[in-house]
Amino acid sequence: MSKKKSNATRRAETLATREKAAAVRREQERAERRRRNVVVGIAVFVVLLLVGGIGYAVQSSRDATGETAAPPSGITDEYALVRGDAGAQVTVTVYEDFMCPYCGQFEAASRDTLDSLVDSGDVKVEYRVISFLDRASNGTDYSTRAMNALGAVLDTAGTDAALAFHDKLYEHQPAEGSDGLSDDQLVKYAVESGAAEATVRAPIEDRAFEGWVVNATDAANKDGVSSTPTVQVDGTTLEYTTTDELVTELQKAVEAAQAG
Amino acid sequence: MRWVGVLARLVVGGVWIVAGALKLPDPTESVRAVRNYQLLPEAVVPFVGHSLPVLEILVGLCLLLGLLTRPAAVVSAVLMGAFVVGIASAWARGLSIECGCFGGGGGPVENATAAYPWEIARDAALMLASLYLVWRPGTPAALDNIVFAPTYDGDPVSDS
Numbered sequence: 001m002s003k004k005k006s007n008a009t010r011r012a013e014t015l016a017t018r019e020k021a022a023a024v025r026r027e028q029e030r031a032e033r034r035r036r037n038v039v040v041g042i043a044v045f046v047v048l049l050l051v052g053g054i055g056y057a058v059q060s061s062r063d064a065t066g067e068t069a070a071p072p073s074g075i076t077d078e079y080a081l082v083r084g085d086a087g088a089q090v091t092v093t094v095y096e097d098f099m100c101p102y103c104g105q106f107e108a109a110s111r112d113t114l115d116s117l118v119d120s121g122d123v124k125v126e127y128r129v130i131s132f133l134d135r136a137s138n139g140t141d142y143s144t145r146a147m148n149a150l151g152a153v154l155d156t157a158g159t160d161a162a163l164a165f166h167d168k169l170y171e172h173q174p175a176e177g178s179d180g181l182s183d184d185q186l187v188k189y190a191v192e193s194g195a196a197e198a199t200v201r202a203p204i205e206d207r208a209f210e211g212w213v214v215n216a217t218d219a220a221n222k223d224g225v226s227s228t229p230t231v232q233v234d235g236t237t238l239e240y241t242t243t244d245e246l247v248t249e250l251q252k253a254v255e256a257a258q259a260g
Numbered sequence: 261m262r263w264v265g266v267l268a269r270l271v272v273g274g275v276w277i278v279a280g281a282l283k284l285p286d287p288t289e290s291v292r293a294v295r296n297y298q299l300l301p302e303a304v305v306p307f308v309g310h311s312l313p314v315l316e317i318l319v320g321l322c323l324l325l326g327l328l329t330r331p332a333a334v335v336s337a338v339l340m341g342a343f344v345v346g347i348a349s350a351w352a353r354g355l356s357i358e359c360g361c362f363g364g365g366g367g368p369v370e371n372a373t374a375a376y377p378w379e380i381a382r383d384a385a386l387m388l389a390s391l392y393l394v395w396r397p398g399t400p401a402a403l404d405n406i407v408f409a410p411t412y413d414g415d416p417v418s419d420s
Contacts, residue, residue, distance in 0.1 A: 055314030
């Protein structure tokens with residue numbers, strides 16, 4: 001074996017060494033870029049996490065749910081406006097929103113029936129008004145304003161005035177998606193229902209019971225009320241697809257409860 | 261084919277931003293929308309209601325800008341999958357609730373059940389688009405191409 005390599009072999013070896021060195025260098029650079037990318041990725045992620053955390057904090061601070069708010073005096077069980085004798089045998093519970101058109105339909109279709117049942121003394125109706133259609137009044141928050149006004153009438157003028165005001169708001173229900181009744185109109189109907197303008201105007205305009213409105217709505221949501229009107233007879237929710245069906249089901253359920 | 265990923269980023273990211281932005285103004289309502297599904301324990305309902313809109317906007321921005329595309333697409337696909345399960349389960353349990361997908365939640369819905377199939381189909385399609393981005397996160401016109409150096413030789417987008 002000759003110790004002397006041919007020129008060609010030497011050249012080939014030098015080339016191979018160079019290529020190997022270049023490959024090692026490339027690999028080192030790649031590893032370096034990978035390290036840098038991991039650092040950059042983590043930095044971006046931490047920034048996103050911070051922004052998300054701030055966003056979450058802002059959102060929860062803007063949610064007033066659960067803050068203690070005094071209910072109007074004269075309210076039953078914190079959120080119920082009761083029509084009829086407190087000791088009545090059967091309880092009909094109605095969850096409704098003043099802006100909800102189906103609630104208006106239900107009110108019109110069931111009023112006579114419910115009134116005569118209440119007059120007979122066997123039945124009491126618990127209105128549990130809620131406010132979740134504020135977005136359906138062009139930013140005027142009609143659902144909240146109307147329910148707050150109900151609280152104001154109850155607080156200043158008592159149950160009979162509040163019931164009259166409740167009925168009046170459905171008789172003059174604004175169309176869903178409209179501005180709703182103005183504060184002045186609410187005051188006018190409150191006065192017609194028996195409240196004194198001198199005492200009822202301020203709580204209506206200042207939304208004195210807004211916190212109560214939020215908590216009432218949240219309580220209903222926690223009770224599983226996800227649409228209105230939700231009507232219960234002695235705690236059992238009635239199933240329905242049309243307003244007529246709801247009224248029929250209501251009559252049947254009340255008769256069954258009276259018999260039982 | 262490289263532009264399929266860009267299209268997926270724009271569509272999915274755009275939908276997330278719109279959905280999140282519509283929920284942002286009313287945190288109380290978005291908590292109630294979550295609660296309506298009656299799936300999560302009450303202890304975590306407010307957290308989910310408050311954080312979801314923010315998360316949606318961040319995921320949407322990441323996809324739109326092409327920043328951390330793959331992780332963002334993973335989050336996006338998981339969320340869409342969760343929504344599909346949520347809506348399907350509400351449907352199966354006979355709940356008649358508003359989706360709450362684009363704000364709202366708890367509205368009077370006579371025809372909630374009629375909307376469920378379409379909502380499920382929409383979310384499933386968006387989940388598939390997200391999964392495509394998990395598979396092929398490298399797209400043109402993405403911040404990832406600027407922020408991150410390529411760790412392989414050659415064109416950063418043609419291969420991944």
